[in-house]
Amino acid sequence: xxxxxxxxxxxxxxxxxxxxxxxxxxxxxxxxxxxxxxxxxxxxxxxxxxxxxxxxxxxxxxxxxxxxxxxxxxxxxxxxxxxxxxxxxxxxxxxxxxxxxxxxxxxxxxxx
Ligand code: FES
Numbered sequence: 662x663x664x665x666x667x668x669x670x671x672x673x674x675x676x677x678x679x680x681x682x683x684x685x686x687x688x689x690x691x692x693x694x695x696x697x698x699x700x701x702x703x704x705x706x707x708x709x710x711x712x713x714x715x716x717x718x719x720x721x722x723x724x725x726x727x728x729x730x731x732x733x734x735x736x737x738x739x740x741x742x743x744x745x746x747x748x749x750x751x752x753x754x755x756x757x758x759x760x761x762x763x764x765x766x767x768x769x770x771x772x773x
Contacts, residue, residue, distance in 0.1 A: 663755065678695060688759070689747035707749055709733065713740070719757035722753055724751070
């Protein structure tokens with residue numbers, strides 16, 4: 662198991678969270694399994710940017726983002742050099758420190 666530390670987010674996880682994630686599993690799924698209500702508007706098919714996370718520690722241990730992930734990240738709010746889409750990141754052996762951005766852009770919801 663790999664330790665994931667989620668930094669506090671005022672609405673989604675006010676106290677932060679530390680949990681054990683299963684290596685080889687998708688970070689978004691592991692966050693949800695730990696009870697974190699991360700947005701995932703496209704259900705993990707890399708067609709939105711609502712699952713945007715910032716990897717504060719462990720970023721360089723992750724495989725490099727594919728081009729379609731980079732394209733979606735261009736649409737994300739508050740993107741940083743350490744940004745990833747949680748549905749495209751597989752948990753490895755290296756512990757991660759993850760921050761949820763203050764906002765996410767949910768185009769589907771904005772156009773309701
Ligand atoms: S859930 Fe849409 S890109 Fe991750």
